[in-house]
Amino acid sequence: MPTLTLIEAVTLALDHEMGRDKEVVILGEDVGRNGGVFRATDGLQDKYGDQRVLDTPLAEAMIAGLSIGMATQGMKPVAEIQFMGFVFPALNQILGAAARMRNRTRGRLHLPMVVRMPYGGGIHAPEHHSESTEAIFAHTPGLRVVVPSNPSRAYGLLLAAIRDPDPVIFLEPKRIYRIVKHEIEDDGEAYPLDTCFVDRQGDDVTFVAWGAMMHETLLAAEMLAKEGVSAEVIDLATVAPYDVETIIESVEKTGRCVIVAEAVRTGGVASDIAAELAERCLLSLIAPVGRVTGYDTIMPYAKLEGRYLPSVDRIADEARKVMAFS
Amino acid sequence: MTDFKLPDLGEGLPDAEIVQWLVAEGDRIEEGQPMVEMSTAKAVVEIPSPYTGTVVKLHGGPGEVIDTGAVLITFALEGEEITASEKAEVLSTSDRQDELAESAGTDEPDLGEVFLLPDLGEGLPDAEIVQWLVAEGDAVEEGQDMVEMSTAKAVVEVPAPFTGTVSKLFGQAGDVIQTGKPLVAIATGAAPKAKTDTESEPQGKQKASEKAASVVGAMEVGDQIKAESTIGADGIKTGAAVRALARKRQIDLGTLAGTGPDGEVTLADVRAAPDGRTATASEVPQAQRQAAGKAGTGAPIGPAARSLAGSLGIDPSDIAPTGPRGSVSKQDVLETARSRMSGGARPVQSSGDASLAAGKGIKAAPKVRAYARDLGLDIRAARASGPQGSVTTGDVDVALKAANEALLGDFRAGGAYKRPERAYEVSGRAERLVGPRRVMSQAMAKASSEVCHTSLFDQADIAGWAEGSDITGRIMRAVIAASMVEPAINAWFDGKSLEKTIHQEVHLGVAVDSPKGLFVPVIKNADSLAPDDLRAELNRLRTAIADGSIKAAEMSGGTLTLSNFGMIAGRFATPIVMPPEVAIIGIGGLFNQLVLVGEYVEEHRHMPVSLTFDHRAATGGEAARFLAAMIVDLSLNF
Numbered sequence: 003m004p005t006l007t008l009i010e011a012v013t014l015a016l017d018h019e020m021g022r023d024k025e026v027v028i029l030g031e032d033v034g035r036n037g038g039v040f041r042a043t044d045g046l047q048d049k050y051g052d053q054r055v056l057d058t059p060l061a062e063a064m065i066a067g068l069s070i071g072m073a074t075q076g077m078k079p080v081a082e083i084q085f086m087g088f089v090f091p092a093l094n095q096i097l098g099a100a101a102r103m104r105n106r107t108r109g110r111l112h113l114p115m116v117v118r119m120p121y122g123g124g125i126h127a128p129e130h131h132s133e134s135t136e137a138i139f140a141h142t143p144g145l146r147v148v149v150p151s152n153p154s155r156a157y158g159l160l161l162a163a164i165r166d167p168d169p170v171i172f173l174e175p176k177r178i179y180r181i182v183k184h185e186i187e188d189d190g191e192a193y194p195l196d197t198c199f200v201d202r203q204g205d206d207v208t209f210v211a212w213g214a215m216m217h218e219t220l221l222a223a224e225m226l227a228k229e230g231v232s233a234e235v236i237d238l239a240t241v242a243p244y245d246v247e248t249i250i251e252s253v254e255k256t257g258r259c260v261i262v263a264e265a266v267r268t269g270g271v272a273s274d275i276a277a278e279l280a281e282r283c284l285l286s287l288i289a290p291v292g293r294v295t296g297y298d299t300i301m302p303y304a305k306l307e308g309r310y311l312p313s314v315d316r317i318a319d320e321a322r323k324v325m326a327f328s
Numbered sequence: 329m330t331d332f333k334l335p336d337l338g339e340g341l342p343d344a345e346i347v348q349w350l351v352a353e354g355d356r357i358e359e360g361q362p363m364v365e366m367s368t369a370k371a372v373v374e375i376p377s378p379y380t381g382t383v384v385k386l387h388g389g390p391g392e393v394i395d396t397g398a399v400l401i402t403f404a405l406e407g408e409e410i411t412a413s414e415k416a417e418v419l420s421t422s423d424r425q426d427e428l429a430e431s432a433g434t435d436e437p438d439l440g441e442v443f444l445l446p447d448l449g450e451g452l453p454d455a456e457i458v459q460w461l462v463a464e465g466d467a468v469e470e471g472q473d474m475v476e477m478s479t480a481k482a483v484v485e486v487p488a489p490f491t492g493t494v495s496k497l498f499g500q501a502g503d504v505i506q507t508g509k510p511l512v513a514i515a516t517g518a519a520p521k522a523k524t525d526t527e528s529e530p531q532g533k534q535k536a537s538e539k540a541a542s543v544v545g546a547m548e549v550g551d552q553i554k555a556e557s558t559i560g561a562d563g564i565k566t567g568a569a570v571r572a573l574a575r576k577r578q579i580d581l582g583t584l585a586g587t588g589p590d591g592e593v594t595l596a597d598v599r600a601a602p603d604g605r606t607a608t609a610s611e612v613p614q615a616q617r618q619a620a621g622k623a624g625t626g627a628p629i630g631p632a633a634r635s636l637a638g639s640l641g642i643d644p645s646d647i648a649p650t651g652p653r654g655s656v657s658k659q660d661v662l663e664t665a666r667s668r669m670s671g672g673a674r675p676v677q678s679s680g681d682a683s684l685a686a687g688k689g690i691k692a693a694p695k696v697r698a699y700a701r702d703l704g705l706d707i708r709a710a711r712a713s714g715p716q717g718s719v720t721t722g723d724v725d726v727a728l729k730a731a732n733e734a735l736l737g738d739f740r741a742g743g744a745y746k747r748p749e750r751a752y753e754v755s756g757r758a759e760r761l762v763g764p765r766r767v768m769s770q771a772m773a774k775a776s777s778e779v780c781h782t783s784l785f786d787q788a789d790i791a792g793w794a795e796g797s798d799i800t801g802r803i804m805r806a807v808i809a810a811s812m813v814e815p816a817i818n819a820w821f822d823g824k825s826l827e828k829t830i831h832q833e834v835h836l837g838v839a840v841d842s843p844k845g846l847f848v849p850v851i852k853n854a855d856s857l858a859p860d861d862l863r864a865e866l867n868r869l870r871t872a873i874a875d876g877s878i879k880a881a882e883m884s885g886g887t888l889t890l891s892n893f894g895m896i897a898g899r900f901a902t903p904i905v906m907p908p909e910v911a912i913i914g915i916g917g918l919f920n921q922l923v924l925v926g927e928y929v930e931e932h933r934h935m936p937v938s939l940t941f942d943h944r945a946a947t948g949g950e951a952a953r954f955l956a957a958m959i960v961d962l963s964l965n966f
Contacts, residue, residue: 005553036447125547127482154556158569158595180549184556191595197576199568203561237568248575285628285655304483 006186009179011153012042012118015160016080018190020050023078026164029056030065030082030118039084040120040179062088066095066117070103073113078164086121086173087130093138100169101144116163116170121149122214122264124177124311126304133301134213134265139171140242140274146170146195147241151216153184155239158193165192173241175214196240198248204234207321208252210275211262212238215312219262222317231325241271246278253279257288258324262312267295289327292320329384329408334400337366337373342456342502343395344368346388355383363401366394381405395504439495440515445505448477448484454506455479457499462512466494474512477505492516557592566593578604629656637661639717642668691718700724764845775904778823780943783902784955789923791932792965799935800892801863803915806961807890808834808855813957814950818887820908821945828910828945837886837909838866840873841896847873848906850886894918899936910945913958914938935962 006014020026028034028043034057037044047055058065062083069079083089089096096117104112123132139147148163148170150156156174163170201216202223211219216237223233234252238244253259259279263272276291294312302310337344347365351357362374363383385402388394448455458476462468468488477484492514499505557567564581570593574581579601586593626645629637633656637644644656647664651657690707691714692700699721700707707719710727714720761769793802811818811834820829836854840847849869854862872878888910891903894917901914916936923932939955 125482131482152554152556154567155569177547180547182550183553185553189596193569193595194573194576197572199572201568245572248572284630285653287631 003185003187005183006153006157007180007183008150008153008156008174009040009042011150011157011184011186012160012174013044013046014186014188015157015164016043016046017049018188019078019080019161019164020046020054022190023164025076025078026080027054027056027072027077028080028082029058029068031058031060031084033057033082038082040176042082042118042174062090062092063095066092066100069115069117070095070100070113073100073115073169074103074111076114078114078116080116080118080164083117083119085127085131086119086135087133089117089119092117096139096145096169096171097142101142103144104168105144112167113169114164114167116160116166116172118160118172118174120176120179121173122175122177123301123307124214126307129301129303132307134263134296136171136173136241137265137270140244140271144169145242147173148195149173149175149213149239149241151175151178151211151213151237151239152182154186155193155199155237157186158191159195159239161190162192162195166195170195173213177214178217181217193239196243196245198245199237199239200234200248200252201237202233202235204232204256206232206256207234207258207260207324208249208256209233209235209260209262209317209321210238210249210272211235212241212271213264215262215264218312218314219317221314222321225314225318226321229322231321233321238271238275244271244275246275246282249275250279250283253283254286257286258292258321258327259283259287260292260294260317260320260324262294262317264296264311266298267293268298270295289324292324294320330379330381330403330405331399332378332401332403334366334394334396334398335375336396337368337375341368341396343393344373345393346390347372348390349386350374351377351383351386353383353386357381357383357403375400377403379403379405381408397503439513440492441490442510442513443489444508445477445511446486447507448479448482448486452479452507454504455484456504457501458483459501460497461485462488462494462497464494464497468492468494468514486511488514490514490516557588564593565590570595570598573598577601627654627656633658633661637664639712640665641716691716692720693718696721696724764842764847768846771906772904775906778907779905781902781905781940782943782948782951783938783940784948784951785900785936785938786955786959787921787934787936788959788962789932790918790935790962791923791930792963793933794965798859798863799918800866801859802962803890803892803913803935804836804838804851804854804862804866805859806958807836807888807913809961810954810957811855811888814953816946816950817911817939817941817954819910819945820887821910821942822908823944829908831887833887835885835887837883837889838869839889839891839893839903840870842873847878847883848886848889849873849878849883852885888913890915894936900938902938902940905940905942907942909942911939911941911951911954914940937962 004014016026016028020028028046030038030043032039033043034047034052034055036057037047043055047057058068065081065083069081072079083092100113100115121136122134125132136147136149139145146163146166146168148159149172150159160172163172198210201220204223207226209219209223216235220235223235226233234256236249236252249259259276261272261275263270265271267273272293272295276293279287279291294317296310296312299310301307334344344366345368347367349364351361351363357363357377357380359378359380360376363377364375364386366373366375382404383401384404387399387401394400445455455477456479458478460475462472462474468474468491470489470491471487473485474488474494475486477486494512495515496513498510498512505511556569557565559565560571562582565586565588566581571581573595574584574593577598579598581593581598584593584597584601585591587597588594626647627649629644629647629649630651633651634644636658637647637656640661642661642664644661647656647660649656650660691712692707692710696719697707700710700719705724705728707724709730710719710723712719713723760766790802815830818831818834820831821827833853834855836851837848838851840849849866849872851857851862851865851869854865857865869878869882872882886909889903889906889912891901891912892915893901893903894915897917899916899919901916903912903914905912914937916938918933918935920931921934922929937955937958939951939958941951
């Protein structure tokens, strides 16, 4: 079995699905001849030709609009936005058209399309290359928002996203593109969507994280284990619609929950999970629900991004805070 | 011909934008003659010609951004002969850097492998060297970081593509290297290999990019191989995704025979199994699951009820639940507490704010009870916030304050409120401004449109002043002192001629409020008057305003103005600076503030000081120094 990084797993999934399904096309800026800004589509144009791997002009609204058009005709476009910060011109298409097409046509049209975007900070890039605005998409009914946290999940979830009959926003945490490798068999087995993955079992506190933050959160859980705190770690994976049942079940067991997110603090997915727990889990909670997040500021430049992003220490500290309640 | 490269314009900035050319191609130019206006992020800079000669080529038009170090202009020096072909060559070369880089790449045969700057995965045309991590002559290992390159989007560490010895660095920190151009040469010991411009060889470019393909941004790269599948507490080897799918489809993993390596249960195994073989946790009613959960062995209980039970020393599992979802309510907690009271004791009140429990049942230290008794407060009125639900002295204070507030409320309700009478007659009609008010209106509008107002606020601790100090006298003294420490504020500025006059004397204008309007009499040569004379002169001018005998000459020529609005109200302000003056000082109302003195808190009197200045004429530093000098002078206790 090959050992692959997250970005290589993305390429493998794209390659697999293009080979399996002739309706799958890839489009975006520099995805063809250049192989993609992060090399996600490296070699695919050579393999499948420029009719199926399209270099587009620098026009995100057009990339999204073209994908919608293709999808209405039964194709399965997989669009790439170079950085999540560049998606804003395409929001009118994605939020205003793609998310609503099924509803608007009363089910007559649906859009089997995927919009892939590298997202999140930690690579010393400018602010609009570093932010985490998944809440914008999660707040829009009709979109599925999926974030893999390791190479296996990138492969399995991207396959599922492409096969899904409706639009999926596939956010790739670029900081962990190459941080670990997984042995991945190219068996075409898709992972289930709309479900959390429990990565570590524990009794004292439930961590919920997604994307790159899973890396720090698992390290924090290991650190806490040495202090005698048993942490359960849940990878949200599908950020919208998210699997609240798994989280509730875990929090009913542990009585404490800390949510870790890279995004700004206010109005985010972390806040939403905390609200669900307050409504549905109150009687099981021993401590207030904790959040470890970025701050309500524009993502800072390289020198400060380490302070902005939740660190292992900040995550562990928040867990110690909720552990003070008994 | 001679190239002039864009120098660092003193800002350490990477580039500058051409605003406009002041010369044209073919023009004769003298050394020192301005040839171009360049705009950096901070300023527009005129660049003088370094040579005398003729302009052959301008490398860029208005609006174009030129990198620091890139060629800006090509000259023919005086007396230099230029052939037509040379001229044509210059005019046709759009980017001299290309040539330089190319010659560097091809003309040195003994360097070993020349590594070309790969496309750093951004599709960008070039990247800037941030710093070299190796030097010429260093041995490098394949994969070792050689250099930090900055693209417009990220800082990228470029690893060595092969093991060898660095024979040449094709640029220094700050240099911009184009994609596909030589970056570094490494002698590998193998036969040297000359490389040519790979722009015309896509294959070669692909190769170069592959060598550094793992670097985009300062991205952490790891070789650690992690497993997605592990053996869980149930002894089943599988991955989290398989468990999630099984859970979703209500399949007990224990009933499946894994077909993966080492009996691992795979996604396919779960998909092959029929749905919902056995009930899983998600089918168990929530209340039941909660009962088994962490929150307690008894019925579920909300945080507020749990906290109350804790403060009353009751174990929640001993309480009979009557709340929603089978939970223990606060009422349940109180009922339990009540039933535990010995007969004859007062029943526990609900958690209203008056009392929590019978005086006998109240937890409080003897000294707290004594404190409440001395104040005439029934301790049952205090709300317990101390350890184990005990009443603290703070709680007694809060209860006493609430009792007093209630009394005060009664008093206010009973007293007769009387609205003030209108202070003077008003006509209710529009009336044209005359006299000082008209002058003020016009002068303020003009000054406000002309001056670049900037304000600083601070406060002086005047706790050390002797009883009965002359406040206005001290303020005037401080203004004069500050004019010595930082003369730049005691000045006139002419916005048209851009002339600034820093005065040797202080002619201090003092804003005086009068029924006729605003007057600003000027104390001439305030800096040479003794304190008593200063005060006497101010009093004389005030009297002159009051009786109408003030002369125009007595209200002009000021070099600095003082406004003591705080005598009426206001703490900080941004009054208008009246040109040609450069600043106005505002003094706000005195106030008391708690100050940490060593380890003690003391109540000190403070004087707020506002300094508004014309930023066309003075720097922030000058203004701040002036203000600091005032604060120091005001804070002196002598």
